[in-house]
Amino acid sequence: MFIRNAWYIAAWADEIGATPLARRICNEPVVLYRDRQSQPAALLDMCCHRGAPLHLGRVVDQGLECGYHGLIFDRSGQCVCVPGQDRIIERTRVRSFPVVEQDAFVWVWMGDPAQADPAKIVPWPYHNDAVNWPHRHTMYPIKAAAMLMVDNLMDLTHLGYVHTSTIGGNPSQHVDAKMDIERTPLGVRFTRWMLNSIPPPTYVKAVGFQGRIDRCQKFEFVAPGAVLQWTGAAEVGEYRDGNTDSSKLQFRLFHGLTPETETTCFYFWSAANGFRQDDPAATELLFQQTGAAFLEDKAVVEAQQARLTELGESNLVDIVSDTVRLHMRRTVDRLLAEEAQALAAE
Amino acid sequence: MFIRNAWYIAAWADEIGATPLARRICNEPVVLYRDRQSQPAALLDMCCHRGAPLHLGRVVDQGLECGYHGLIFDRSGQCVCVPGQDRIIERTRVRSFPVVEQDAFVWVWMGDPAQADPAKIVPWPYHNDAVNWPHRHTMYPIKAAAMLMVDNLMDLTHLGYVHTSTIGGNPSQHVDAKMDIERTPLGVRFTRWMLNSIPPPTYVKAVGFQGRIDRCQKFEFVAPGAVLQWTGAAEVGEYRDGNTDSSKLQFRLFHGLTPETETTCFYFWSAANGFRQDDPAATELLFQQTGAAFLEDKAVVEAQQARLTELGESNLVDIVSDTVRLHMRRTVDRLLAEEAQALAAE
């Protein structure tokens, strides 16, 4: 079950070019392509004639041409050419999905097209600001439900266990972090304070901290699948009043989870460097370190999915570190229920 | 659902030798072998004792010996030896299937053995005529239903889209070909005329055409899975009266589609060269070019199968180029219905 009336990341904008791209989103086979005007478009990836996947075709002036018998579909999904046939009946069409290109993403709306308001897209302007926030991005295919990856980001006590060899450090530091939590209409926001703590070696190397430091992480989950992260560090004492303006090191991570099927998803993520912006090596290093840690998340969450697929979640026990995760899950459940209710009322 | 009372190609005759061959046909596991008299035979590939596949056994004087505990079955499927046991009860037997070796094929009858009339086998004597029709043959396993491969051959407008890099040429030439269509009791026959057309480069190279040419393709579908093809070309004007005797280039292709499962099949095909019979390289070239094109068909049809398996055929739209294909499908549906009716009446 997926939230349908929502924007999902379909692809990084730079993934979509002249060659059609096949991608399953919310368990629908979708073909993504750019038309001759360079506008992204998304259609059901199945020709309405004989069912061939449209991603095997090619972009032509009038739209996307099926690679089997040459039917052409425009970006609305209407067939505009049937070779050898003059009249085209109206139902010679495939389903199309609203798409918007914004902040280096192509977003897609899998629900009722009439409700597809681009204003609802989560903004992430840092992808457009190469001066202050140079970034690198990629996508990891994950053999686990998107929600399990969001779960992962909502309980950061896992850092001391999953990421021991990368960004983890001392488990108790993460377990004992002071938390500020705030619910929002579409999710939850939380801040983790680790004041007067020993800096990770990578921080020391990056900005030359001498002694203990103040650390802070700000997260926001926005349904259905975005997690926005800001991380900063400053000399010890600087964050004591809750103000992080004096950070010596800061970066932003974007986590976008898009369901492929009920048990697999796409993990679109970027790392934007906000402290040594004129040094491409700093951005690259941040990206590489982050990527290594996310592969550790992938491994544990995929293994978790296999167990949950077999044995279910009904006997699991929540613990104190699940607080934010449960906020998040309640929001998603509420949105799913509202959507089901609206559908039933139609 | 398969037509059961029909001859299917089980194998090329040269595939069946001393070593038993396992092949699933119409979703039944079959073992094919030659007995000590060199006669082909087909049994259910499962010993009636403990279920071991018989293809793991070996051919002995009395028949096929199971590789697990040594039971021997004759070509009728009757067990003729149980090691250490004197009496053999009658039901110690496995199912056998009628087989006929003809025209380089081994044909098998998957239905009621009493109805297995060899006269119903589609003849293709060209396989026996190495002087006038030297040929080469092979088999492609296809991850798609046999019917989807027959569909492919019944709508040749696909040539301009699927085979752009091989035998395709100009799409409109194939779309605009003049068609003569004739229904038959077991299928459909059609002729495609492309008069006064530009010869494909391969034709020019093969027989030295100087200007435009007349082209013709004659196809016949014979249920359940044979498609017979003759292709010819002559100097422009030669075909104007519908007579193709003056062809300068001609070849015959045999397409035999045998269901393995509901969604996979075997594509037995041959290319017989009728224009430069004394040149083995001409036959080889024809075979290689044909094979390359058929791999393109395989790719698109397998991708089509995946979509149809997931989303079904019910919402598809027929177009004008489906005429012959629909004739073919109606014939197959009629034969299936007749078979179901006969079975219900028993």
Added chain:
Amino acid sequence: MFIRNAWYIAAWADEIGATPLARRICNEPVVLYRDRQSQPAALLDMCCHRGAPLHLGRVVDQGLECGYHGLIFDRSGQCVCVPGQDRIIERTRVRSFPVVEQDAFVWVWMGDPAQADPAKIVPWPYHNDAVNWPHRHTMYPIKAAAMLMVDNLMDLTHLGYVHTSTIGGNPSQHVDAKMDIERTPLGVRFTRWMLNSIPPPTYVKAVGFQGRIDRCQKFEFVAPGAVLQWTGAAEVGEYRDGNTDSSKLQFRLFHGLTPETETTCFYFWSAANGFRQDDPAATELLFQQTGAAFLEDKAVVEAQQARLTELGESNLVDIVSDTVRLHMRRTVDRLLAEEAQALAAE
């Protein structure tokens, strides 16, 4: 369907060390590990918090620590540490399974722990007697039901067909072997006599027989999955009174079949050399020859499983060599029925 209240071999004792081992037993995901006191333990391989497999964790002083959020479970399955949480509610626990380390095996009890009596474990003291019975052991994963592997060992007429290239020899010798059969409460015992027979080349090479010999094999099946084997050979005439004390060559094989799923199992086996105990090469050779033969069994039984999975066992025909196998199957069916009855009566 598996017998639950029984000891199964979970692993060779030397497979279980500091790193947790994941193994599916009777279709339950189990994690095996040794605690800091070197005692083996077995838990359900799924954390009760978020479902992560516990085998991704690590052994710590208090027990097994989950690799996701750091919960720690003792060998009874009780959670003894939740990071960041003082009180631990009682149901924060995972299922544990009784285990016993004995005779180089770790045995596990998959049923009601209250009935797990270590006295019921099949003893095999030869694994502890390196002087008289030096041995080597391993485990083969098999893509077939455990019962099909036991079947294999209960009808040794297969030796002349499956093992033609290894230990088989003349089929009729195995078919004609004189059999003594004795039922036991948990299985069946049988002795095969092949008196006055030609020695296999390996026997000649091993102990220098000059002419014909007397051979004997003693087998016992003990439910749910152990087959104990003694094999001996002596100068011709020595076994005439049924006494095998004068054997010149003897060895013992242990066959332990543990269900992984309904259609896969683990084959734990060892070869103990009782005739040239001071020669490690003799033990090694016995192990290698035995292993080669067992791989032949694996191949045929896996192929058998595929057929039985598809077509069932209901139409199979028993033959005379199935006598012992049917004793065995009746015992297992009786035990399953008793267990079902006891469960229904609760």
